[in-house]
Amino acid sequence: MRLTLYLSHIVTILCALHTIDACTVCTNESPEPITYSPAPWTLKGTIYSFFLLPGVGIPLFGGLPVKAFPPLERQYPEAIAGNYKGILGMIQVIRYTESPVGPYDELLIVPGFFGYPGPDGSEITNVRVSRIYVSQKYTAWNGRVNWNIPKHLARFDWTSDVNGGESVKIYPFDTSGDPYESGPSAKPFFQMSFSPLLNGILQIPFSTDLYGILGINLTLVQPPVPQGQDVFGAIAGTSTSKSVVPGQSSDRTTFGTINLSQAGGDGEETGFNAVGDEYFPNFWPGLLSTNVGLRMEDATITFSEPVVWSV
Known part of the structure; x- marks a missing residue:
């Protein structure tokens, strides 16, 4: 009994020390060390989304x-x-206001479905986050370690307008050719502007549970990620495949338009940036300059514990 009580006190002290060490407003310059924040995660934020469809x-x-x-x-x-395999994809920009590692911004690209060897060796077909940028090192490291999400760092510059619209320009740390990913690119890799319909007055509930009802499996399957050389120690490597079930829901979802003009973006003059990323006028091949999009405000976002298997 005394041993149990003693161990309980030790756990309480360790948790308190972890809380003291953890940052609350986390940036790449925060002095607190990067610490492991295990899955599952529950986060809050605002999500901007648009779909990638055949053609x-x-x-x-x-x-x-x-x-x-x-x-x-x-x-x-x-x-x-x-x-x-394609089929269906999505690009999202998310402003997380709450997470286990503090607030941060994120750009993610899900280009569609892929076929992979599953846990039993047979092929499975799932979506995957193929490229993703985040605004601070704590979520970059944990996203790679927890779920093999290939997070890299970027600077996010936001502006708002009087009609409820939002614009963002994203400057990655890995597109200038610097292997140490020490700072943002001079020109944006991605930029967009969201304009809500009816100034955002019409809002409805929306949940990714709808995809399951339609027979669309949103489970992400992520191959292992390599170790980087970045100066922040955020680009961790892994050696196993992992899958994760994400979820998103909001009672304040607004339809709108997303302008994807990349005028002035990185690579516009030559067609490529310093690391060989192609320049497309609307960021991605086949996309229009104006696209239908969603904004999910006060959204709850979840990431499950991973399923892990050897490659």
């Missing part, structure tokens, strides 16, 4: 553009492995 972002013929994967991961065949 409109999903290629009818051929494969993916080079920019579908980060420069580091492109050097490792196991990190980009999988038979691309």
Whole structure:
């Protein structure tokens, strides 16, 4: 009994020390060490989404553009492995206000479905986050370690307008050719502007549970990610495949338009940036300049514990 009580006190002290060490407003310059925040995660934030559909972002013929994967991961065949099938994809920008590692911003690309060897060796078909940027090192490290999400760092510059619209420009740390990913690019890799319909007055509930009802499996299957050389120690490597079930829901979902003009973006003059990412006028091949999009405010976002198996 005394031993149990003693161990309980030790756990309480360790948890308190962890809380003291953890940052509350986390940035790449925060002095607190990167610590492990295990899955599952529950987060809050605002989500901006638009779809990739056959012929409109999903290629009818051929494969993916080079920019579908980060420069580091492109050097490792196991990190980009999988038979691309397309079908349905999505690009999202998320402003997390609450997470186990503090607030942060995120851009993620889900280019569609891929075929992979599953846990029993047979092929499974699932979506995957192929490229993703986040605004601070704590979520970059934990996303890679927990779920093989290939997070890299970027600066996010936001502006708002009087009609409820939002614009963002994203400057990655890995697109200038610097292997140490020490700072943002001079020009944006991605930029968009969201304009709500009816100034955002009309809001409805929406949940990714709807996809399951429609027979669409949103389970992410992520191959292992390589170790980076970044100055922040955020680009962790892994050696196993992992799957994770994400969820998103909001009672305040607004339809709107997303302007994807990349005028002035990185690579506009030459067609490529310093690491070989193609420049497209609307960011991604096949996309229009104006796209239908969603904004989910006060959203709850979840990431399950991973299922892990050897490659």
